[in-house]
Amino acid sequence: MTAARGPLPRRIVVAGHGIAGLTAAGALREAGFDGELTLVGDEPHAPYSRPALSKALLGGADPGAHTLPPGEHGARELRGVRVTALDPVRRRVALDDGASLPYDALVLATGARARRLSPGGGEWTLRGLDDALALRRALAARPSVLVVGGGVLGMEIASGALAAGxxxxxVSYGPPLRARLGPHLAGVLVRAARAWGLRLVETAARARLDAGRVRLADGTAHAADLVVSAVGDVPHTEWLAGTGLTADDGSVPVDAHGLARPGIAAVGDLAALPAPGGHRRVPLWNSAVDQALTAAHALLHGLSAPPLARPYFWTEQFGRGLKVAGPLPPAGEPEYVAGGPGGGPALLRWPRSGTAAALDHRLAVPRLRRLAAGGA
Ligand SMILES: Cc1cc2nc3c(=O)[nH]c(=O)nc-3n(C[C@H](O)[C@H](O)[C@H](O)COP(=O)(O)OP(=O)(O)OC[C@H]3O[C@@H](n4cnc5c(N)ncnc54)[C@H](O)[C@@H]3O)c2cc1C
Structure with a gap:
């Protein structure tokens, strides 16, 4: 895919005002775009940090811990407005208030929503600020809680609920965290979870929600005052129906510069990046930022944009803090750069996969990335 090298765009629309859309708006200005920039998002809130929702906010910190500084992009911001359709031939985006916006270049950044166990209700999910504030209020009454999903988000929600008393x-399909983090790091966090009092139930098949009860493959059923599911996400791309931009799973495949077509970039959780054997979404905060920086540059200046940086991810749960740079799950056995296998603070490296991790260990992200790449 190559970027259009014609005249510079004069009107750019950014659809979605999460971190990917906000970063793209700022990066377009920094890359020299001084035309008409419009940022459309369906949430009424000022910019906020989604990762903080399941960490600081749920863990009981100051309810403002998630706020982000206002952007300096000077875009016209349409908040509480949904994009409903795209006409790539006429180059127009339709909005739910009946208006439509013309564009010369477009950034798709409408992210993803929580996947649900059942269409019939009966479960809580955590994706946006409103979800987090409601869940925090509900946890204050100390209900019994059943979390379905042994991924990073499910474990963070369990940690927050335990912290609330x-x-x-x-309930985890297979050992918690292992598919994502590998056995070593998963083992450290699961031990911490058990020490905090988390009750773990492993299931060999996906759990179902049926009349308020969570049913497992072995025939057992589990219930609690509050069922929270954290079983993945679904790209928010129904509004792109008929454009040919989406793959079967709803993601938008892009090239290494974040372009889906000349003049149309897709960034953040909805974008599927080139990967060995096909395209893959990388639904991570820092990846959304990196993709948006690269794609904004590519939209304006073509393919001189820098390549995407090594993926970076972090989590806080059960009193432990973990930062990881490089591919996950890491391959092979870790080497200890600092600390040791006793489970305390440590700096680890997996040379086979080019992954490095800092466990309760202060290290700047660029240094962790260098360590992952084999540097000091
Ligand atoms: C609770 C939680 C904790 C997380 N923790 C971590 C973490 O610790 N580390 C990490 O790396 N990643 C974490 N993530 C993932 C990270 O937050 C996402 O990768 C990142 O927010 C993706 O940004 P985005 O802008 O692509 O999508 P989003 O943040 O989903 O933003 C998309 C925006 O577009 C809006 N939108 C959707 N459809 C429309 C429409 N039709 N019209 C207009 N607007 C629309 C949405 O409402 C939303 O505001 C976490 C995610 C969650 C939910």
């Missing part, structure tokens, strides 16, 4: 059971 709830009795918490977590």
């Amino acid at each position: 709830c009795a918490v059971t977590l």
Whole structure:
């Protein structure tokens, strides 16, 4: 895919005002775009940090811990407005208030929503600020909590619920965190979870929600005052129906510069990046930022944009803090750069996969990335 090298765009629309859309708006200005920039998002809130919702906010910190500084992009911001359709031939985006916006270049950044266990209700999910504030209020009454999903988000929710004083059971399809983090790091966090009092139930097949009860493959059923599911996400791309931009899973495949077509970039959780054997979404905060920086540059200046940086991810749960740079799950056995296998603070490296991790260990992200790449 190559960027259009014609005249510079004069009107750019950014659809979605999460971190990917906000970063793209700022990066377009920094890359020299001084035309008409419009940022459209369906949430009424000022910019906020989604990762903080399941960490600081749920863990009981100051309810403002998630706020982000206002952007300096000078875009016309349409908040509480949804994009409903795209006509790539006429180059127009339709809005739910009946208006339509013309564009010369477009950034798709409408992210993803929580996947649900059942269409029939009966479960809580955590994706946006409103979800987090409601869940925080509900946890204050110390209900019994059943979390379905042994991924990073499910474990963070369980950690927050335990911190709020709830009795918490977590149902995990396979060992918690292992598919994502590998056995070593998953083992450290699961030990911390058990020490905090988390009750873990492993299931060999995906759990179902049926009349308020979570049913497992072995025939058992589990219930609690509050069922929270954290079973993945679904790209928010229904509004792109008929454009040919989406793959079967709803993601938008892009090239290494974040372009889906000349003049149309897709960034953040909805974008599927080139990967060995096909395209893959990388639904991570820093990846959304990196993709937006690269794609904004490519939209304006073509393919001189820098390549995407090594993926970076972090989590806080059960009193432990973990930062990881490089591919996950890491391959092979880790080497200890600092600390040791006793489970305390450590700096680790997996040379085979080019992954490095800092466990309760202060290290700047660029240094962690260098360590992952084999540097000091
Ligand atoms: C609770 C939680 C914790 C997380 N923790 C971490 C973490 O610790 N580390 C990490 O790396 N990543 C974490 N993530 C993932 C990270 O937050 C996402 O990768 C990142 O927010 C993606 O940004 P985005 O802008 O692509 O999508 P989003 O943040 O989803 O933003 C998309 C925006 O577009 C809006 N939108 C959707 N459809 C429309 C429409 N039709 N019209 C207009 N607007 C629309 C949405 O409402 C939303 O505001 C976490 C995610 C969640 C939910």
